[in-house]
Amino acid sequence: MRLTIRHETTYRFETPAASVIQTLRLWPRGHDGQHVVRWRLDVDRNCRLRAAEDAFGNQAHVFAADGPLDEITVLVEGEVDTQDAAGVVNRAAERFPPALYLRETPLTAHDHEISAFAEEVGSSAGGGELAALHGLLDRLHSEMEFAPGQPDGATTAAEAFRVKRGTAQDLTHVFLTAARGLQIPARCVSGYVRREGGEPQDSPHAWAEAYVPDLGWVGFDPTEGVCPTESHVRVAIGLDCLGAAPVRGSRYGGSGETMTMSVLVQDARASRSYRRS
Amino acid sequence: MLSRTADNLFWLSRYIERAEALARILEATQRLASLPAAYGGKTNEWESAVATAGCAEGFYAKHGEADHDSVVAYLAFDRDNPSSILNCFETARHNARSVRTALTIEMWETINGAWIELRRLADRRLAGEELTRFLGWVKEIGLRFDGSATRTMLRNDIYDFSRIGMLLERADNTARILDVKYHLLLPEQGEVGGGLDYYQWQAILRAVSAVTSYHWVYRESVKPWLIADLLILNDQMPRSFAACYGELVRHLDQLARAYGRQGPAQRLARSCRARLENADIRDVFQRGLHEFITDFIADNNRLGAAVHEQYLA
Amino acid sequence: MPSPAFDEMTLSDGSVRPAYRKLAEWLAAAPPDLLQYRVKEAELLFRRIGITFAVYGDQQAQERLIPFDIIPRIITADEWATLTKGLVQRVEALNRYISDVYGKREILKAGIVPEDLVFRNEAFRPEMAGKTPPHDLWVHIAGIDVVRVDADTFYVLEDNARTPSGVSYMLENREVMIRLFPELFSQHRVAPVERYADELLATLRSLAPRTSSAEPVVVLLTPGVYNSAYYEHSFLADKLGIELVEGRDLFVRDEVVYMRTTEGPQRVDVIYRRIDDEFLDPLVFRPDSALGVPGLMSAYHAGNVTLTNAIGTGVADDKAIYSYMPEIIRFYLGSEPILKNVPTYRCREPEALSYVLDHLDELVVKEVHGSGGYGMLVGPHASKEQIELFRAKLKASPAGFIAQPTLALSTCPTYVASGVSPRHVDLRPFVLTGSNGVRIVPGGLTRVAMREGSLVVNSSQGGGTKDTWVLDE
Known part of the structure; x- marks a missing residue:
């Protein structure tokens, strides 16, 4: 499927900031199930964008803009060809052996409740990592409520699991914690998903990948309740969603910061015909 | 020099100066307010003191009326007043501490000593003779700080x-x-x-x-x-x-x-x-x-x- | 119980070792109240030095005044020469190992160090994989904790490859000793430690990135006045004549680090950071860190700034990796370790675990990631309850622990309430590695367990310090 994507992030400051510096992970790379046809990245202020590959092989950009800034917008848009590979990710940039992805992070710290849940799901799935992972996917999708919106970057997997509710990032964190609890390497993917109707979304998407011997890395999307399909576009990976975050920034001076995102993911053919009409 | 260091020094001196000014304002006010009633007139000297100290808003948010007790408490010892004498010394000492090596020992000892002494006094209600002595002490700290700056700094x-x-x-x-x-x-x-x-x-x-x-x-x-x-x-x-x-x-x-x-x-x-x-x-x-x-x-x-x-x- | 410890002054037959002869005579001749008097004087001096640098009248002053013992610990030139060789070897191996782990990973491929010990280690920084810091040097300032058990044998107890502290004590202890005991110094040729500040500055300058100017700008990055080691940070910055900066004093523009000065932005080339990795850059590590510099990693990766020590060196100094150090030295240097490693049972290995569980009352059990003497069981000195508590902990997460036999740490004469009496000591020499070589100032921080029989020298556990004399002949 050819997908068109447009993702705009705007920061506004009540008192203008003296300067802003940001790291962006907004540049998808190709793998077997994904080909980037065209892509562009634009910051609406004078600044130099520096491209650099990060530790996990993500294509990152760093920029700093000097103010006074009362507003700054980062825009990416482009087209990506995708194929359904039943969630299996082949020929992606791999920088570390799977063992690294057993590490916990503050957001995915070990939690007794999640571990117990994972154990239970694992044993009822009846053997094998793949079965356990699918079990986790189904159970989390049905038992946790998806709350659209921006991740706050501070909610831990344990907290989200306790209230059985969260953003795509929160659900992903619970999945990661559960999988690692079963000694299965797992990581976070940030990217985009096309949903039926093609309505604007207020945040990019996130899901998990887990390492299954013989298969390699396989995606699991607890929010959508599926393994990634041709509707998913993979952009960056990390130990958690913070590590794979599309935008991380910091400002000097100023106050009253608000951030809004608008994400549009559409079937290219549909959007073209829409435009023509 | 680091901008932060300069900033700390700048505010450190401002706060010591401010504390001294507050002490003089309180002193003058105390004197006026203690005049025989015949001279009393219609003005409330304690109100003027609050206005002069530039903290009317904060003061009236807390106190209904400006009188000896409320004004002394607010200008000298109130932790909620960022410019009370107590907080001036507190801020000055905090700044001094983070630029410790840019100060001479004499300056540091003046500030640190004042801070320690003030922490001892902070919770006591001072009045009359005691208050006068306290205000004199604050002025003295200003003098000592100023003097050690003049005499010891590069x-x-x-x-x-x-x-x-x-x-x-x-x-x-x-x-x-x-x-x-x-x-x-x-x-x-x-x-x-x-x-x-x-x-x-x-x-x-x-x-x-x-x-x-x-x-x-x-x-x-x-x-x-x-x-x-x-x-x-x-x-x-x-x-x-x-x-x-x-x-x-x-x-x-x-x-x-x-x-x-x-x-x-x-x-x-x-x-x-x-x-x-x-x-x-x-x-x-x-x-x-x-x-x-x-x-x-x-x-x-x-x-x-x-x-x-x-x-x- | 371990056999009676080796005393560095008096041998078991009552004879005095040559290096200590003059000191022993002086101690014997000193009137009883003289030592008492000098102890008081030393305390006064420390307070006064404390005033020069910061804070008295609040908590830090109390922390500052950890017990100082006025009787020096003496190391002969020969002993020091051996130690030096061993330390140089050790730090070189540490550097090679870290470089390899973040680079070609040959030691992992060779199966010498297990992969998951590296990749699952929290101190392993994925962000450094494939990166080379300026001059491919990682550990520029190392504090290697060494103990001795007899006349000839030194063991390394711990490698500190992150941000080792304590060097201010080495310098101050000497300063105070020279003032208090000029007569002792006139009788001994004690190698000077005072040039540590110059050596450190020379090391830091030599590490400047290639893009820096001829006169590289070096700064010391501190978490700020509320950090417990702030005193040492301001002490060192002052001795080195460099700016003591906090994160907010620095900023990054187009992959170059600048500090905000009254004369405008000034480029910074080398950052001697006393902040842990995860606080250095909120864009990469902990997002809530207000101590770091946003964008610092981008400048670091672009090769425009040197951080000392490099990011991710902790992958070499935890207690699980420690047990592999002899193999690490052989692998990279092809030579036998000069300083011994304490035999270590890795509880992650099942046979080791069962041995440890059977011998808890003889062993010292330590947390792999613990430090400062916390989370530690000293079997021979522990109560039954403590041992059972540790048995449960060990069973719950064996990989989190290692165990070692209790070493008979050497003792040194120490002035305590009852007079002069032997107490256990260790030694932390500081090893500086620059692009122009390794420098070790003759001396270090001797820590002493002030309680009789105690083997725990950490200041948080009631340990004190001594001046360390390396004799120059």
């Missing part, structure tokens, strides 16, 4: 920044005393004021430690326009606008020379000094004393902002 940019902070604060304090009391100095008050005015005029001089200086300079009885002349234009009087700006220009010029670069701060300070040098007190009264003082306060704030922008941010 004359480099560290010195300049701490002096600039002190001088801006000093000019501001003198200006605010005049701002609250300017009406007492206006001609319609009559050349020979009543008893109350006389005490008020004395109180203004006392608030800037200038009773004796006045007589040395003018060799005559206290006249309101001469008070204005002394506090605004006389560059022999260390707390006058003119003297503060003479020194401010000197220190800013030193910085400009040391750094090989000048900017808005130098230009603002020079233009302000030129205005003070060229002014005549009669013109000031003719054009309006109050406007003159208000303009000066605004200019002084602008200079503070320019120094911040140019060096401390």
Whole structure:
């Protein structure tokens, strides 16, 4: 499927900031199930964008803009060809052996409740990592409520699991914690998903990948309740969603910061015909 | 030098100066308020003190009425008042600590000693004799800090920044005393004021430690326009606008020379000094004393902002 | 119980070792109240030095005044020469190992160090994989904790490859000793430690990135006045004549680090950071860190700034990796370790675990990631309850622990309430590695367990310090 994507992030400051510096992970790379046809990245202020590959092989950009800034917008848009590979990710940039992805992070710290849940799901799935992972996917999708919106970057997997509710990032964190609890390497993917109707979304998407011997890395999307399909576009990976975050920034001076995102993911053919009409 | 270091030094000196100014305001007020009722008039001296200290908003949010107890508590010891004497010393000591090696031992010991002593006193209600002694002690800390700076510091940019902070604060304090009391100095008050005015005029001089200086300079009885002349234009009087700006220009010029670069701060300070040098007190009264003082306060704030922008941010 | 410890002054037959002869005579001749008097004087001096640098009248002053013992610990030139060789070897191996782990990973491919010990280690920083810091040097300032058990044998107890502290004590202890005991110094040729500040500055300058100017700008990055080691940070910055900066004093523009000064932005080339990795850059590590510099990693990766020590060096100094150090030295240097490693049972290995569980009352059990003497069981000195508590902990997460036999740490004469009496000591020499070589100032921080029989020298556990004399002949 050819997908068109447009993702705009705007920061506004009540008192203008003296300067802003940001790291962006907004540049998808190709793998077997994904080909980037065209892509562009634009910051609406004078600044130099520096491209650099990060530790996990993500294509990152760093920029700093000097103010006074009362507003700054980062825009990416482009087209990506995708194929359904039943969630299996082949020929992606791999920088570390799977063992690294057993590490916990503050957001995915070990939690007794999640571990117990994972154990239970694992044993009822009846053997094998793949079965356990699918079990986790189904159970989390049905038992946790998806709350659209921006991740706050501070909610831990344990907290989200306790209230059985969260953003795509929160659900992903619970999945990661559960999988690692079963000694299965797992990581976070940030990217985009096309949903039926093609309505604007207020945040990019996130899901998990887990390492299954013989298969390699396989995606699991607890929010959508599926393994990634041709509707998913993979952009960056990390130990958690913070590590794979599309935008991380910091400002000097100023106050009253608000951030809004608008994400549009559409079937290219549909959007073209829409435009023509 | 790190901007943060300069900023700390600048505010450290400002806060010590502010604490001392508060002590003098409280002293003068205490004296006025203790006059025989016959002189009492209609003004509430404690209200003026709050206005002069520039913290009316915070004060009335907490206290219904300005009287001895509430004002002393708020200006001297209240933790919620960012400019109380207690908090001035607290902030000064915090700043001093993070630039410890830029200070001389004598300066550090003055601040640290004051801070320790004040923590001991903070929870006690002081009144009468005890309060007087306390205010005297605060002034003494100011003197000791100032003296050890003068006697022990290298004359480099560290010195300049701490002096600039002190001088801006000093000019501001003198200006605010005049701002609250300017009406007492206006001609319609009559050349020979009543008893109350006389005490008020004395109180203004006392608030800037200038009773004796006045007589040395003018060799005559206290006249309101001469008070204005002394506090605004006389560059022999260390707390006058003119003297503060003479020194401010000197220190800013030193910085400009040391750094090989000048900017808005130098230009603002020079233009302000030129205005003070060229002014005549009669013109000031003719054009309006109050406007003159208000303009000066605004200019002084602008200079503070320019120094911040140019060096401390 | 371990056999009676080796005393560095008096041998078991009562004879005095030659290096200590003059000191022993002096101690014997000193009137009883003289030592008492000097102890008081030393305390006064420390307070006064404390005033020079910071803070008295609040908590830090109390922390500052950890017990100082006025009797020096003496090391002969020969002993020091051996130690030096061993330390140089050790630090070189540490550097090679870290470089390899973040680079070609040959030691992992060779199966010498297990992969998951590296990749699952929290101190392993994925952000450094494939990156080379300026000059491919990682550990520029190392504090290697060494103990001795007899006349000839030194063991390394711990490698500190992150941000080792304590060097201010080495310098101050000497300063105070020279003032208090000029007569002792006139009788001994004690190698000077005072040039540590110069050596450190030379090392830091030599590490400047290639893009820096001829006169590289070096700063010391501190978490700020509330950090417990702030005193040492300001002490060192002052001795080195460099700016003591906090994160907010620095900023990054187009991959170059600048500090905000009254004369405008000034480029910074080398950052001696006393902040842990995860606080250095909120854009990469902990997002809530207000101590770091946003964008610092981008400048670091672009090769425009040197951080000392490099990011991720902790992968070499935890207690699980420690047990592999002899193999690491052999692998990279092809030579036998000069300084011994304490035999270590890795509880992650099942046979080791069962041995440890059977011998808890003889062993010292330590947390792999613990430090400062916390989370530690000293079997021979522990109560039954403590042992059972540790048995449960060990069973719950064996990989989190290692165990070692209790070493008979050497003792040194120490002035305590009852007079002069032997107490156990260790030694932390500081090893500086620059692009122009390794420098070790003759001396270090001797820590002493002030309680009789105690083997725990950490200041948080009531340990004190001594001046360390390396004799120059």
